[in-house]
Amino acid sequence: MADTSNNDECEDWQAELIRLRRDQLFDGRAELVAHEAVLTEFAQRFGLIDPETT
Numbered sequence: 001m002a003d004t005s006n007n008d009e010c011e012d013w014q015a016e017l018i019r020l021r022r023d024q025l026f027d028g029r030a031e032l033v034a035h036e037a038v039l040t041e042f043a044q045r046f047g048l049i050d051p052e053t054t
Helices: 005-045
Strands: none
Touching: none
């Protein structure tokens, strides 16, 4: 019978890496959305964009 413990550990590490990358992508998107909201509010406040079109 073959020892699969190294393969299992490798798969666990790969799954963890994928989860971390997904979390980073989600955090990055959330940060971009927050920045976009702030910039949109600023632009509307100073008449740079029309609030009706955003």
